[in-house]
Amino acid sequence: MALIQFHRGSAPGALWPPVLTACKLLAQAFPLIILLFLLFPRVTTGFRFQIAQPGSTAGGFSDRLFPGSVASLANSSNVAFHAEFPDDRIPRLAAMYWRGAVMWRGEGLEWRTPVTPASIPRSARQARKGQAIRQWIMIEPHGGRWMFALDSPSAPPSDATLVTGNYLLSDHLIRKPRRYEVISFSGISERELPPSERKKLLEVPQWISPAVRELAQSWTAAIASPRTVVNSALRFFRTQGFRYSLSPGEYKRNDLDEFLFRRRVGFCEHYAAGFATLMRLAGIPARVVVGYLGGEYNEFGGFFVVRQADAHAWCEVWLPETGWVRVDPTSVVVPERVNLGLASFLDPRATSGQTSNNAFARNLVHQPIFTMVRLAWDTLNYAWDTRVLSFDAEAQKSFVAETGIADSTPVSLIIRTLFIASALLLTYVAWMWWQTRSRRDRVKALYERFCRKTARLGARRDPWEGPSDFSNRAAHLLPNESNRIRQISSAYIALRYSAEPTPSVLDQFAREVNAFVIAPPHGSRSSGRVRRP
Known part of the structure; x- marks a missing residue:
């Protein structure tokens, strides 16, 4: 447009003639554009790069879970990934646990992934149970290797590895939008836990206080099954006045006593880390899983949008009769977080205490017309990503x-x-x-x-x-x-x-x-x- 107007000179004229000329030139070049897009060889390496801190990503995900790491993402509207269900087998929103990474190394309220997660050979993969759910995931670039899928993923897509803990790692850092297909099952039949893994899954730091140890042992004093111990721990979080908050105050990794006995205020990472530590003290193998929970359905495009605000942490415990079982202690403290999603749960609370102008702006953007425009715009972006950007080599x-x-x-x-x-x-x-x-x-x-x-x-x-x-x-x-x-x-x-x-x-x-x-x-x-x- 600028070049056309420049060549027309400074003489005044209507706006439409240069616009029509530009459209005509674009229409003439369109067949050549399509030809080059479809047949010209793709450059697979790219020319851009980014410098990321070790163990962190641009999307906020990390190989370390600590107090505040998930809560810091709760107000972020940035898209983590889009998900489609081509077979229309869509689970309930409360069952949409998107598995990202598994934390094995527990230090009270701080947990970490293994330094070098071991891949699971095809011959050693456990039998799946439940309904197979196929997904197309369009993940945004985050600079890390995590690839998300519904709990629990089966065979990995190309250029990815299924590692111990049943989560996916890309063979390369994800620095551009990537689309992949994955199949997940609702459960994994693991009836045996190797002694070496069991030992790691029961490790606790030496500095754990006697009060915390006594709490865990009180649930095992009588002859109780592991499932009964799990239910006792959940009952403790449900009945002892625990509260869910984005701003629970500052905790350190060794502030487990402060969280369990005094303040009793936390976000999902506090409950997942505290619950997993208590399970290990009670003699039950446990680990922490981080990922996302839920998502927003886009009725225009027929897909789900999972944002950074949907980041979540939960636990898995190993029971002899069933193998690994997901346990989400946050769900017993605030069931609405799981059933409604974080955005719907926090919205009434987020507006309270704000100025009238901020409340007015927040209410305005939640009007149906703004929601429709936002979903339509996200549909266009998703179509561009899936139809154009994902057309790789x-x-x-x-x-x-x-x-x-x-x-x-x-x-x-x-x-x-x-x-x-x-x-x-x-x-x-x-x-x-x-x-x-x-x-x-x-x-x-x-x-x-x-x-x-x-x-x-x-x-x-x-x-x-x-x-x-x-x-x-x-x-x-x-x-x-x-x-x-x-x-x-x-x-x-x-x-x-x-x-x-x-x-x-x-x-x-x-x-x-x-x-x-x-x-x-x-x-x-x-x-x-x-x-x-």
């Missing part, structure tokens, strides 16, 4: 194979691209030439009709006579029609030698020629020829 290879092209090497694709582009260019040039010729032929035919009319009036045009000279001579011979003769002749010269006559100007010229009907002057002969003076 692998997608291009599959497309080329489906079209029947056997050789998909970069050199072959470049040669085919050049050949098709040349054919398109030649076709376009030929079409433009034909269009111009057709219009010019019409101009010539109309002018010849005009010359036949003047010939019948006594002003015949010589074959070697140009339109300008003939116009002057005919105007002199037919003075009553001199203005119309000069007008038609000037229009013909402009049309004949212009770059590209427009249809509207051609139609106007045709009307002027057709309207040139007069009676011969008195004393002249229609069949004779008036000599030059």
Whole structure:
């Protein structure tokens, strides 16, 4: 637009002509754009890079869980990933636990993932149980290796590994949007726990206070099954006045006593870390899982949007009769967090205590019209990511194979691209030439009709006579029609030698020629020829 306006000069004019010119140029280039997009070889390495701190990511996810690490994301509306369910097997919102990483190393309220998670060989993978749920995940770049899937993922997608703890790690850092398919099952049949893993899953720090140890041992004093111990711990969190808050105050990793016995205020990471530590003290193998819970359904695009605000932490305990079982202690403190999602749960509380202006703005953006616009915009972004940005080298290879092209090497694709582009260019040039010729032929035919009319009036045009000279001579011979003769002749010269006559100007010229009907002057002969003076 700027270049078109620049070449038009500084003369004032309407806005639409340059807009129409830009649209016309874009339409002419569109076939070439599509050709290059589909066939030109993809550069897989890219040119951009980012420097990230060890163990952290741009999205806020980390290999370390500590007090405040999840709560800090609660007010972030940034998208973590989009999820589709192509088979329409959509679980309940309260069951949408998106598995991200598993923390094994517990230090009270602080937990970490293994330094080098071990991959699970295909032969060692446990049998799955429950319904298979297929998902398409479009993950946003976060600079880490975590790949999210519904609990629990089965076979990993390409360029990913299923590691101990049943979570996915990408083989490369995720620095651009990536789309992958994964199948999850609602449960894993693990009836055996190797002694080496069991030992790690029962480790607790030495500094755990006697009060915390006594609390865990009180649940095992009587002969109780592991499931009974789990229920006793959940009852403790449900009945002892624990509260859920985004701002529970500052905790350190060794403030377990402060959290369990005095303050009793925390976010999901506090409850998950505290519960897992208590389970290990009670002799039950436990670990902490971090990921996301729930999501927002986009009815325009038919997918779920999972944001950073949906980050969540929960626990898994190992029971002899069932294997690994998910336990979410947050759900017994605030069931609404699980059933409604964090945004819906926090919204009434987030507006209380704010100024009237802030409350008005928050209420305004939650109006249906704003929600509809936001969902529509997110649908466009998702379509762009899935249809354009995700068309990488692998997608291009599959497309080329489906079209029947056997050789998909970069050199072959470049040669085919050049050949098709040349054919398109030649076709376009030929079409433009034909269009111009057709219009010019019409101009010539109309002018010849005009010359036949003047010939019948006594002003015949010589074959070697140009339109300008003939116009002057005919105007002199037919003075009553001199203005119309000069007008038609000037229009013909402009049309004949212009770059590209427009249809509207051609139609106007045709009307002027057709309207040139007069009676011969008195004393002249229609069949004779008036000599030059």
